[in-house]
Amino acid sequence: MNNVKTITIDEIDAKHYLLFDVRSPKEFEEYHIPSAYNVSIFSNEERAEIGTLYKQDSKEAAMERGLQIVAPKLPNIYKKIHSKSKEQPEKQVVIYCARGGFRSKSIAETMNMMGMGTLQLHGGIRSYRKKIESTLKKMVDEPRKIIVIEGHTGTMKTKLLKQLQEEGYPVLNLEEMAGHKGSIFGNIGEHPTSQKEFESRLYERLKKLEDSSSFIIESESKRIGRAVVPDFLLEGKYSGVRIHVELPFHLRVRYICNVYEPLLHKDEIVEAVNKLSKRIPSSIMVDMQENLISLNYEKVVSLLLENYYDPKYDYAQKQYDSKCIKLTSHSYSDIYSQVKNQLDHLFS
Structure with missing residues (x-):
């Protein structure tokens, strides 16, 4: 041959x-x-x-x-x-x-x-894997400025990031890379990636942003689905500039229902809710179970936010002492404009 x-x-x-x-x-x-x-x-x-x-x-x-x-x-x-x-x-x-x-x-x-x-x-x-490992190590040795988009569950942070990325901002959309929306419901309607695939997607995005002095990320946990977030991004999350977005409760509920499409994923929604049974008062769980049966998903989401996700988020926020810019609005379009203005000011 x-x-x-x-x-x-x-x-x-x-x-x-x-x-x-x-x-x-x-x-x-x-x-x-x-x-x-x-x-x-x-x-x-x-x-x-x-x-x-x-x-x-x-x-x-x-x-x-x-x-x-x-x-x-x-x-x-x-x-x-x-x-x-x-x-x-x-x-x-x-x-x-x-x-x-x-x-x-x-x-x-x-x-x-x-x-x-x-x-x-x-x-x-x-x-190829060695190139990925080398690039991630370089990020540790040469850290970039991290800007964190944060807010309660349902404040359309992922939507903000996607639109910002489309407009050319240096976004690292970690949930998209992980194939997971975060939280116990995060794999619903998604295809979680392996750690190696997650790092491959991150590497490819970092290559495109190699000339950027800053990255924009969503406030994430150490683990997103099956993927573990690199330390250089987690450290940046605690030390970087935070932009906190707040939207009305009813908009958050509606957005979550639209994103998760519960009528298409009834069994997965029930399974995820049941996993939280030890963390939510039994009387609230009974209420949620009844609303799951009647397919009243907006009520289910409301109960989850009020009794689990919002208190959990508020507690976590006490860990931060970095600079925080708080933005509030009654519409997505306005909160997006506010975020863009803040980013443009930070980059200038």
Whole structure:
């Protein structure tokens, strides 16, 4: 077989290269290089079988079994890669696996024999992971100014962040990166990411903001769903400038109902409410259960805010002693304008 030319992670950009991840679906789902396509040569079960053979028998036995599994799949793998390549002929194909080993090399060699001029990513996705770790370490060594958007549950902080980001502000939308809205209800209607995928999304956003001296974040806990927030952001949350937003109670209730769409997630809502049974007085829980049955979700949300989330938030706020700018309004559009004005003043 021909020797395969390699390319490093530093040389790759989405404009010139078309990436194919040949790891198993489970590995790809945990995290992958953005824009890469998954063309698995082994299913999750096949990968586990080969791994067991490697450990319990020998490398040769594992490779022989791998060949038996992959050989019949090669025509279809070629068809998938060739089809995508034809859609973007200006890009060169790059194959990667976990560490730039046998899986990616064998597929790259096969594609080359078919005349595709394919490259292999040196070090595999592990080289991408090292870049992520290096960048996050740099953030610790070279901290940026952190501006925190805070407020009671339902004060449309996520909506504020999304709109600010669309307008070019240096926002790090951590909940979006984590695939989780925060709190015990946060996974409803979402797909929580792994820690590695969360850090990959954070890294990609940090690359775009490398020239920014400040970041805007929402006030978050250490953990958002399955993701743990890096310390440099948590430390910034306590020492940075805080912009506290306040909206009328009824707007908060309506917003929460719109975001969570409880009629589409009835069972998950009930399950989440039940998890709070030890933290909320039994008489309030009975009231909530009755309103869940009658599908009166605005009442359920009101009870949750009054008896759990607002008191919890008020208690947490006592931990802060950093500068806080308090903004109050009766509409989202006005609170957004106020936040923008404060940010523009801070950045100037």
